[in-house]
Amino acid sequence: MLTVGGMRADILAERYGTPALLLDLAVFDGSLSALVDAASAHGIRVSYAAKALLLTALAKRLQTRDVGLDVASLGELITAERGGIEAPRITLHGAGKTDEEIDAAFVGRVGRLVIDSVDELHRVVEISRGRSLDVLLRMNTGIEAHTHEFIRTAGDDTKFGLAPRDEDAVLAMLRANSQLRLRGVHAHIGSQIFDARPYAANAQALLEKLDRYRRAGFAGADTMVIGGGFGVQMHPESPDETIDVPAILAAVAAAVPHGVTVEIEPGRATVAAAGTSLYRVMAIKRYAKRTFAVVDGSMADNPRPALYGAYHHVVAARKSDAPYHPVTVCGRSCENDALADAPLPQDLRAGDLLAFCTTGAYTYSMASNYNRFPRPPVVAIENREATLWARRESIEDVFRNDV
Template sequence: MNPPISSQAKLPGRPFVAYSNGQLMVEQVVLRDLAAQHGTPLFVYSKAAILAALTAYQRGLAGRKSLICYAMKANSSLAILKLLADAGCGFDIVSSGELERALTVGAEPAKIVFSGVGKTRHEMRQALEAGVGCFNIESLAELEVLDAVARECGKVAPVSIRVNPNVDAKTHPYISTGLKGNKFGIAHEDALAAYQRAATLPGLHVVGIDCHIGSQITEEAPYLEAMDRVLDLVTSIEAAGIAIHHIDFGGGLGIDYNGETPPAADALWARLLERLDARGFGDRKLMIEPGRSLVGNAGVCITEVQYLKPGEQKNFCIVDAAMNDLPRPALYEAFHQIVALQPRDDAPVTYDVVGPVCESGDWLGRDRNLAVQPGDLLAVLSTGAYSMSMSSNYNTRPRPAEVLVDGANSRLIRARESVQDLWRLELP
C-alpha cells in the first residue's frame, strides 16, 4: 500500500521529485501546470536526475579506461539520447531502429555496441556501414552469419561474445538474462570454443568479452560472481592466444521503486574495480551498459482520475492512463508508487488504480491508500524507464506527450499522437 504522504515530503530515491507548498514538482516546475498545458496522460522527465545518475557512474569509473553505453531500450526519446550523447555516453542498441535514433542525435558510431539475439542480415549491414564499435554476439550461428555479411560488405566486424555465466541475478524471471534457461548469450562452458571459432573467421575481429545477467538487480553479490566467472574465461581465452581488449560487464543495476536499496553506482564500481585490480585486470578497458538506473527515477507519469467505483470486494480508481502507456504492472506485476499532485486532507480509501483499456490486466497499482476525487491528478513515479519505450496503441489509444524539465524550464520533447497518426500507414 502507499503510505500517506505529507504535502511537504521528499520522495525517497527521487531527489528531483518533491512536494513544495502542497504541490508536487519536478525540479522547479509544478506538475499541475504541465498537465494543464499538455494534457494527460503525460510523461515528465528531470534532466538533473538523469545527469546525476550518470555522474555517479562517471565518478565510479574515474581514472579508468572506460565507456558508458546507455542501454537505450530503457527510454529512446531523442531528447534523452541527445542529453546523454552530449554528456559523453555511447549507446547499447538492439535494433537498426535504435541505431538510426542514436545516429540521429549525433552519437559516435565507434561508441555504439550492437547487442541482441536476433540481428538480421540487413541490420548487420547497416551497422557495418555505419561503423559501430562492436557487435555483441549471442550464438554460434550469429558468428557465422556476421562473418559472411561482413565479407560481402568488404568489412571486418569487431566482435565481443556475450557469455552466459549462469549467475542468478535474483530479479524477476522475465528480466533475468544470465541463467542457463535464458535465451541470451553463449554458455560459459562453450565460450572458449566460440572464441576459437571466431578467431578463424576472416570477416571478424575479436575485441572483447560481454556479460549481462539481468535487470533491476539490487545486490552486489551477483555482479561480483559474474565478474569472477568472466575473468576466469578471459584468462583461458588469452592463454589460447586470443587477445581481449575490453571487458563489458553489461548493466542491470536496479532503482528504488518501493523501498529497494540497490548499491549506488559509484559504490558498486568501487567494489568491482577492487576485485578487478586484485585479479590483475585493472588496466583493461571497461564497458558498461546501464539503462534503467540512468533514467528510471527521473520520470513520472501524470494521469487524471476519471471515476471512483466502489465495490463489494474492491474499490476502483479509474484513471486516463492505461496498460498501453505503462505496461510494466501488467507485464511484470511491477510496483510503482502512485501519489497525488495535490494531496487532500480527507481520509484515504484503499483503491486499485486501473485504466480504461478493456483488459482485466489493465491496472497501474493495487491496494493503494489514496484520498482522491474525480478530476484529481495523480503521479505514477519511477516511470522514466520501460514505460514510454514499451508503450503501444492498443484500443487505438494515442501515446502520451513527453516533457523534459531543466530547472525552472520545461520543453515538449514529443507531441501527443493524434488518432489520425495511428492509421497514417494503413489502407482501407
C-alpha cells in the same frame, strides 16, 4: 499541488494533456553523473542502455556526455545517429539481429557488435565479405539476478549469450575470420539488482572466459562488459531497495588484472527516477471491499505492472487533508490492468491528477497502441521550463499503417 521539476502538475497537464510522461532533466543528469563518477573512479566506462528510453532529444543530451550507447535495433541506432552520437561510441546488441542491422555495423555505423549465438556469427561472417569489425562475445555465465534473487544456473534459463557448448566453435570461427577482431566478453545478468554478489560472480566468470581467449591467442580481447541491472528505489520508504554502486564497481575493478577494461551499461539506473507519469482520474468506483480509480492511461502506456508486477509509487497531485484509504488504480484498457495499489485520499474524485513515480525507464519505450490508444507525449523539464521531446500520437498516427 504536486510539482515536477519545479513545475505545477496541473499546469503541465493542461498544457500537454494526460497521460503524459514528464522527465526531470536535473534528476536524469544527477543519476547519470553519479554512475559516471562511480565508474570513472576505477577506469570503468559507462554506456547508456538505450532500450530503457531513447528519443532524439535524449540522444542529443547523451552526445554531450562522456558515455557510450548500447543499442539493440536499427530504430535505436538511427535515433542515436539523429542525436549526433558518433559510431565509435555505439555498441550493437540483440539476441536476433537482422541482416540490415549487421550490415550497419560493417559500414561503420557502430563501434562494436556483440555476437549472441553461433548462428549469428555465421551470418556475421557471411555479411562481412572481408570487411573488418570489432566484436564482443555475449556469454552465458549462468549467473542470474533479479532484485534479491541471485542464482547460478547451467545457463538453461536464458536465451541470451553463447551456449557454453558453442564456445569452441565460435573461437574456431573467429580464428578463421581475422576480419572479426575479438575485443572482449559481455554478460548482462538481470534487472533491479540490489545485491553485490551476482556482480562479483559475473565478473569472475567473465574474467575466466577472457583469460581463456587471451591465452588462445586473442591478444586484443581486453574488455569485459558486465551489463546493467543496477536497482532503482521504487518505493520511497523501502529499506530493501538500496544499492551501493560505487562499492560494487570498486570490488569488480579490484578483481580485474591490469590491462583489462571494464564497462557497464546501466539503463534503468540512469533514467528511471527522472520519469513521472501523469494521469487524470476518469472515474471512482466504490465497492464494499475495494475502491477503484480508473485513469486515462493504461497498460498500453505503462505495461510494466501487467508484464511483471512492477511497482510504482502513486501520489495524488492535489494536496488533501482527507484520510487515506487503499485504492486500486486501473487503466482504461479492456484488460484487468491494475496499474498500482496505493493509499490515496478519500476525497479523490474524477478529474483529479495522479502521478506515477519512477516511470522513466521501460515505460515509454515499452508502450504500445493496445486498444488503438495513441501513445502519450514525453515532456522534458529543465530550469522550470517544459519542452516537448515526443509529441502525443494523434489518432491518425494510430491507423497510419492500415492498408
